[in-house]
Amino acid sequence: MHITITGGAGFLGVALARSLLASRSELSGLRLVDHVEPSEAAADVVGDERVDVLVGDLVDPDVVDEAIGPATDVVYHLASVVSAGAEADFDLGYRVNLLGTIGVLERARELGAGRDRPVRVVFASSLATHGSAAGGRTVDASAAQRPETSYGVQKACGELLVNDYHRRGFVEGWTLRLPTVVVRPGAPNRAASGFASGIIREPLTGVDTVCPVDPATVMAVISPRRVIDAFDRLLDLPGDALGADRTIPLPGLGMRVADAIAAVRAEGGDRPLGTVRFDPDPEIQRIVDSWPARIESAPAEALGMGGDESVAAIVRQHIDDELDR
Numbered sequence: 001m002h003i004t005i006t007g008g009a010g011f012l013g014v015a016l017a018r019s020l021l022a023s024r025s026e027l028s029g030l031r032l033v034d035h036v037e038p039s040e041a042a043a044d045v046v047g048d049e050r051v052d053v054l055v056g057d058l059v060d061p062d063v064v065d066e067a068i069g070p071a072t073d074v075v076y077h078l079a080s081v082v083s084a085g086a087e088a089d090f091d092l093g094y095r096v097n098l099l100g101t102i103g104v105l106e107r108a109r110e111l112g113a114g115r116d117r118p119v120r121v122v123f124a125s126s127l128a129t130h131g132s133a134a135g136g137r138t139v140d141a142s143a144a145q146r147p148e149t150s151y152g153v154q155k156a157c158g159e160l161l162v163n164d165y166h167r168r169g170f171v172e173g174w175t176l177r178l179p180t181v182v183v184r185p186g187a188p189n190r191a192a193s194g195f196a197s198g199i200i201r202e203p204l205t206g207v208d209t210v211c212p213v214d215p216a217t218v219m220a221v222i223s224p225r226r227v228i229d230a231f232d233r234l235l236d237l238p239g240d241a242l243g244a245d246r247t248i249p250l251p252g253l254g255m256r257v258a259d260a261i262a263a264v265r266a267e268g269g270d271r272p273l274g275t276v277r278f279d280p281d282p283e284i285q286r287i288v289d290s291w292p293a294r295i296e297s298a299p300a301e302a303l304g305m306g307g308d309e310s311v312a313a314i315v316r317q318h319i320d321d322e323l324d325r
């Protein structure tokens with residue numbers, strides 16, 4: 001099996017690559033494409049003989065052709081300009097998140113023509129596809145998609161494109177719609193939700209941090225292990241395990257900011273803990289308030305893609321996987 005991961009130097013791209021390399025004996029080639037090099041922390045992944053790394057801009061058709069080579073069976077399309085980045089730079093967001101996604105789908109379509117099973121394309125969408133009508137609420141798979149950020153619009157377009165390319169038989173399309181993934185290790189990216197990891201990650205290593213939203217804010221979150229497990233599970237599913245709507249919203253646990261800070265204190269053990277200072281940022285608060293607070297997903301549960309038990313369990317997972325590793 002040959003797999004390409006776009007955004008392969010990013011947080012989820014590296015974590016997914018590491019997991020596939022460990023669990024998939026049928027994997028013979030794994031190509032990571034990104035416009036930046038993977039960091040030192042990904043040395044174990046990059047060093048695996050099945051892995052090759054391609055550095056380039058996915059919006060360039062030549063890069064896409066090379067990234068998704070003729071032997072490709074599966075593409076995990078994770079490359080993206082994330083939320084605050086796409087809000088700050090309208091043109092860049094549309095170029096990468098919309099045109100880049102079309103380019104990936106077109107390349108997969110081209111390769112799949114005439115094959116028994118089309119190329120499988122797995123797209124990473126976001127809870128940002130909901131708009132403020134869902135803000136602060138519990139939503140399920142039937143909730144309307146009325147995004148109010150450029151990133152959310154771009155991701156919603158991606159979901160619809162995956163549905164249509166699948167319906168036409170051009171690709172075998174799958175979308176996982178992700179809640180905010182917590183805890184993100186390493187340096188923060190430009191996601192508006194970045195603080196949700198920061199208020200756990202930084203204090204646990206003795207670093208003080210700033211939270212831009214109110215302590216009562218509730219966000220729908222999921223742990224990295226749950227997300228990677230869901231991405232991995234798709235490889236074993238037949239294409240018809242899902243109907244015409246190819247989006248599986250992953251369950252999102254409602255994490256109250258104040259509870260996350262308390263969970264760090266409770267789970268931190270003997271570590272000297274950093275502090276969290278509140279410094280409100282109305283723009284970040286607006287974006288986060290337009291996202292659901294909890295996500296329930298019957299389609300995910302039916303496919304064995306469960307959510308997390310508690311905020312404390314997510315904090316412990318981070319300690320086990322990143323700090324005590």
Ligand SMILES: NC(=O)c1ccc[n+]([C@@H]2O[C@H](COP(=O)([O-])OP(=O)(O)OC[C@H]3O[C@@H](n4cnc5c(N)ncnc54)[C@H](O)[C@@H]3O)[C@@H](O)[C@H]2O)c1
Pocket residue numbers: 006007008009010011012013033034035036056057058059077078079080081082096100124125126127178179180181182184189191193
């Ligand atoms: N992490 C989350 O909380 C979360 C939540 C919802 C959705 N998602 C989605 O999941 C996917 C992965 O997220 P992540 O947290 O790993 O993000 P990330 O920022 O760590 O990784 C995205 C990668 O895409 C790369 N990239 C951006 N533009 C590119 C281009 N033009 N060409 C090639 N590569 C490019 C970046 O360099 C980066 O390494 C993204 O599509 C994101 O929108 C993530």
